[in-house]
Amino acid sequence: MIEIVKIEKKPFTTIQYQSSGREGPRHMFLPFFYAEASGLPEGLNTIVATSDLQGRVDGQLLGYKLIEKLLMLQKCEGHIDLLLLAGDLYDDESLKKLGATGPVTNLLNAFALNFDCVIAAHGNHDEVQADKLNSSLIVLDGEVGNLMGLKVGGVCGVIGKPTKNQRKSPDVFFKAFDRVISKSDLIVMHQSPRGESPGQKGDEHTAEIMRNKGHSLIVSGHCNWGESHISLMGRNQILNVDSKVIVIKRAKKRT
Numbered sequence: 001m002i003e004i005v006k007i008e009k010k011p012f013t014t015i016q017y018q019s020s021g022r023e024g025p026r027h028m029f030l031p032f033f034y035a036e037a038s039g040l041p042e043g044l045n046t047i048v049a050t051s052d053l054q055g056r057v058d059g060q061l062l063g064y065k066l067i068e069k070l071l072m073l074q075k076c077e078g079h080i081d082l083l084l085l086a087g088d089l090y091d092d093e094s095l096k097k098l099g100a101t102g103p104v105t106n107l108l109n110a111f112a113l114n115f116d117c118v119i120a121a122h123g124n125h126d127e128v129q130a131d132k133l134n135s136s137l138i139v140l141d142g143e144v145g146n147l148m149g150l151k152v153g154g155v156c157g158v159i160g161k162p163t164k165n166q167r168k169s170p171d172v173f174f175k176a177f178d179r180v181i182s183k184s185d186l187i188v189m190h191q192s193p194r195g196e197s198p199g200q201k202g203d204e205h206t207a208e209i210m211r212n213k214g215h216s217l218i219v220s221g222h223c224n225w226g227e228s229h230i231s232l233m234g235r236n237q238i239l240n241v242d243s244k245v246i247v248i249k250r251a252k253k254r255t
Contacts, residue, residue, distance in 0.1 A: 002150070002186055002217040003237055005251050006036040007229050011244075015069055017062045018095050019055035025095035028055055030062065031244050032069075033229070036251040037217075039185075041149030044081050047248040049241045051086030051190065051221025054125065056095060063089050063107045066245065067114050073247070082148065083115045086221040086241055087123025087156070087166075087190035101165050105129045112137040117148065122156040123190040123222065124166040142176030144183045153180025155189040158222060159203060166190075170205070177206060181214040181236075192220035192240055195231030200240070210236045 011031035018025040030053070037047070048070060055062040074080050089107055092100035104126045111118045112134040119138045122128055130139075138145065140154025155176045160167030168176065173191070180187055192202035193210055201223040210218070210233040221242040229246070231238045239246065 001215045001235075001237075002037050002039040004035050004037050004217065004230055004239055004248070007246070008034045013069070015057070015062070015065050017055040017057045017065065020092050020095045020098045020100060022098055028243075030055070030066070033244060033246050035229075035246050035248045037248050038251045040250050044148050044150070045250050046078065046080050047082045047084065048080050048245065049084040049086065049188075049219045049239065049248065050245045051123065051219075052088040052224070052242040054088055054091040054243075056091055056093070059093070061089065061091065061104070061107050063104075064110060067110055071114060080115055081117065083111060083118045084188050084219050084241075085111065085118065085120040086188055086219055087121055088125045088221060089123070090125050090127070099125065101125045101127060103127045103129075105132050108137055109134045119147075119152060119154065119188050121154040121188045121190050122166050124158045124160070124164075126166060140180075140188065142179050144180050150185045151183055153184035153187045153216075155180065155187070155191065158191045174205065174209065177209060178213075181209060181216065184214070184216045187216050187218045189218065189220050190222050192223045192225075192242070193218065193233060193238055195225065195228070195238055195240070196233065197228060197231060200225050200228055200231050200238075202238075202240075207233050210234050210238075
């Protein structure tokens with residue numbers, strides 16, 4: 001199992017952006033945090049994980065600015081081996097509609113063209129044309145794949161009315177999650193399980209499944225945990241990346 005053993009308390013950099021709010025655009029900062037993980041297979045040294053990039057910079061979706069920032073980071077600090085996108089990459093062009101849903105296919109393709117290995121789990125505000133996605137982009141939804149020495153699973157969307165964008169009925173969602181939880185070292189999903197601490201909002205039934213099954217690192221978003229990032233659940237670890245970027249490096253050997 002990949003296990004996060006350390007996360008820095010202060011961000012090492014940020015991106016300033018605007019996001020839709022109930023009373024107009026909000027001025028926000030996307031923070032970047034360094035983390036260390038044990039259990040990374042040989043050859044996998046840097047993972048970047050993020051979700052809920054609901055904002056814009058100079059009219060463009062925030063994700064495009066993140067690509068620029070990550071390419072700069074890669075030049076300075078070395079190759080990004082794996083990029084995990086846990087959904088909700090859209091914000092309204094006018095920045096006046098909180099919780100807008102819109103197209104992110106071109107943005108997902110931009111990530112795939114700029115980084116060697118990108119895994120995505122779509123969020124409930126993402127409209128995606130699956131047939132237009134770059135073939136190198138990996139989208140997992142109730143599936144497990146072997147990648148870079150890891151068994152990686154994923155679940156797209158959230159629990160809700162199936163007639164709405166990127167929603168699944170509870171039965172369909174939990175069946176998809178159940179298929180991946182016992183087979184995966186790493187899971188990427190938009191819907192966050194509830195954490196153990198106050199303020200770690202999320203779905204209780206997903207958390208209950210995790211108390212009894214699995215031994216995975218679960219990367220999720222959808223519910224903002226504020227300054228909290230990590231929660232243990234059974235033998236699993238939840239890493240909530242809502243509105244933040246976590247740069248995970250191989251844990252340093254302690255002497």
